[in-house]
Amino acid sequence: xxxxxxxxxxxxxxxxxxxxxxxxxxxxxxxxxxxxxxxxxxxxxxxxxxxxxxxxxxxxxxxxxxxxxxxxxxxxxxxxxxxxxxxxxxxxxxxxxxxxxxxxxxxxxxxxxxxxxxxxxxxxxxxxxxxxxxxxxxxxxxxxxxxxxxxxxxxxxxx
Amino acid sequence: xxxxxxxxxxxxxxxxxxxxxxxxxxxxxxxxxxxxxxxxxxxxxxxxxxxxxxxxxxxxxxxxxxxxxxxxxxxxxxxxxxxxxxxxxxxxxxxxxxxxxxxxxxxxxxxxxxxxxxxxxxxxxxxxxxxxxxxxxxxxxxxxxxxxxxxxxxxxxxxxxxxxxxxxxxxxxxxxxxxxxxxxxxxxxxxxxx
Ligand SMILES: [Cu+2]
Numbered sequence: 001x002x003x004x005x006x007x008x009x010x011x012x013x014x015x016x017x018x019x020x021x022x023x024x025x026x027x028x029x030x031x032x033x034x035x036x037x038x039x040x041x042x043x044x045x046x047x048x049x050x051x052x053x054x055x056x057x058x059x060x061x062x063x064x065x066x067x068x069x070x071x072x073x074x075x076x077x078x079x080x081x082x083x084x085x086x087x088x089x090x091x092x093x094x095x096x097x098x099x100x101x102x103x104x105x106x107x108x109x110x111x112x113x114x115x116x117x118x119x120x121x122x123x124x125x126x127x128x129x130x131x132x133x134x135x136x137x138x139x140x141x142x143x144x145x146x147x148x149x150x151x152x153x154x155x156x157x158x159x
Numbered sequence: 160x161x162x163x164x165x166x167x168x169x170x171x172x173x174x175x176x177x178x179x180x181x182x183x184x185x186x187x188x189x190x191x192x193x194x195x196x197x198x199x200x201x202x203x204x205x206x207x208x209x210x211x212x213x214x215x216x217x218x219x220x221x222x223x224x225x226x227x228x229x230x231x232x233x234x235x236x237x238x239x240x241x242x243x244x245x246x247x248x249x250x251x252x253x254x255x256x257x258x259x260x261x262x263x264x265x266x267x268x269x270x271x272x273x274x275x276x277x278x279x280x281x282x283x284x285x286x287x288x289x290x291x292x293x294x295x296x297x298x299x300x301x302x303x304x305x306x307x308x309x310x311x312x313x314x315x316x317x318x319x320x321x322x323x324x325x326x327x328x329x330x331x332x333x334x335x336x337x338x339x340x341x342x343x344x345x346x347x348x349x350x351x352x353x
Contacts, residue, residue, distance in 0.1 A: 034229060039272040042225035042311055069310035075226060081301060082227050082336075083316030086309045102230040103336055109225070110310045143233040 024132035025053050026092070031138035033122045034102075038115035044073070045107040045124055045138055046100045051092040058129035059090040066122050068111030075103050084108075089129065116140045185346060188330035191322075195294045197258065197284040200271040204282060207328050214253045214350055215324040219300045221261035221315060222273045231319050231336060232257065234343075236277045241344045252351055255281045260302040260315065262291050298322060298330070325350050 031047035045064075051057045062070045072087040082103070090105060092098050100106050107124065116122070118140055126134040199205035207215070216235050220228035235255050243250040257274055259265035262285045270283030285291065295302060302317040323332040323346055332346050 034225070036225065036229060037222075037273045037276040039269055040222055040225070040229075042223060044225045071309055071311075073226070073309075078316075080318040080320075081303070081316045082319050083303075083305060084224075084226060084309075084314050085305075086307060102226055106226055108309070108311065143230075143236075 024057070024126070024128050024134040026051055026057060026126070026128070026134050028126070028134055028136045031124075031136050032141045033109070033116065033138045035116055035118050035140050035142045036112075041110070041112055043067075043109045043112060043116060044102075045109060045122070046102065047136065047138065048097060048099055049092060049126075050097045051094060054094050056091060056093045059092065059126055060088070060129050061127045062107045062124055063127065064109060064122060064124045066113060066116070067109035068113065070124075071108045071110060072105075073108045074105050077103075118142060185323075185331045185349065187325075188333075191297065191299050192324065192328065192330040193297050194328060195290075195297070197286040197290055197294065198267050200267055200274065200283040205284070207324075210254045210256075210324075211328060212326050213251075214326060214347060215256050215322075215328065216253060216347070217256045217258065217298070217322040217324060218320070219258050219260055219295060219298070219302070220317070220319070221259050222265050222269060223261065223311065223313075224315070225311070227317075227319055227336075231321060232274075232277045232281075234334075234336070234340065235281075235321060237340045238343050238347065239278050239280070241340065242347065245348075249351065250280070253347060256284065257281060258284045258291065258294060260291050260295055260300065260317065261313070262286060262288055264313075323347060323350065325353070 027050040029048045031045065033045045034043050036043045049059070059072065062072060064070050072090055073084050074087050075082055075084050090098070098105065120140040122138045122140060124136045124138055126136060194206065194208045196206040204210065216238065218231055218235060220231060222228070239250055239253065239255055242253055255278060257270070259270060265285050267283070267285060270285060274281040274283045300318055302315045305314050305316050307314050319336055321334040321343070322330055323334070325331045331350060334343050
């Protein structure tokens with residue numbers, strides 16, 4: 001029994017060390033996930049990604065427990081046509097800041113396992129080409145810019 | 160004194176201009192639009208002409224769309240909420256309407272469950288693929304199923320305008336996703352004042 005405990009603690013130590021070792025230098029801020037009606041099985045995650053290093057970085061995938069599949073997407077506008085396209089990778093050059101926002105780059109959450117609740121926090125891990133990862137925690141929100149959705153609307157009383 | 164009068168006159172001219180411009184900017188679009196009948200989330204209101212006497216904010220999309228369509232719908236919500244800040248009656252004079260171009264997935268039931276979260280007064284419409292294609296064509300809406308290796312299944316490349324229709328169902332303005340909410344509200348209010 002004691003041995004097992006010891007082995008486990010050693011394993012845990014190395015796991016934590018490995019995670020710390022693999023941590024990416026990117027800075028992720030202003031993260032949120034779009035709240036969608038329960039009938040909708042897809043949603044999207046948005047954030048600001050900053051590469052503070054002197055080297056370019058490549059975001060190659062993202063993962064999360066809340067959805068069956070997680071993909072990197074971009075919305076391309078050609079004339080009047082908006083088309084959402086899966087991206088194999090998204091490059092962020094040295095010292096660049098990239099906005100993931102509606103109508104542009106986003107991390108698509110496909111096949112939500114459970115309907116999203118407002119203010120729920122969603123864990124997402126970003127994977128980079130150099131093998132590093134960045135864990136991010138995002139809050140489920142109704143819409144960008146803190147604008148109120150239908151259910152949040154404040155009623156004004158006139159007397 | 161003269162300078163002051165000039166300044167005042169200048170102010171009047173400046174204030175007068177936008178009003179004139181707004182009125183002139185919303186001519187009837189004769190190329191787009193026309194009456195149509197589809198399956199509706201409100202059975203008694205399944206035809207565009209059922210909304211005569213009220214303005215309509217019309218948008219085309221599909222509920223499996225996770226980025227562009229909910230963004231456009233929440234813009235409609237913001238406009239409707241801004242109108243309600245004036246009064247409930249003002250809001251009631253404008254009908255938000257969503258027409259799907261993905262009838263294979265978007266049933267009336269699904270539209271109802273989806274749209275109620277954007278506003279209780281939102282109405283959704285669907286139909287046969289041919290009916291939907293006909294309506295889309297009349298409003299100049301383009302939607303193309305995309306070849307994609309996404310796990311999301313069929314995704315559409317599509318236009319994302321919000322159409323402002325007057326109380327006769329005529330197209331008066333198109334709004335793109337970059338147009339400020341305030342401008343949309345102003346346009347709606349200028350039609351309400353007509
Ligand atoms: Cu997407």
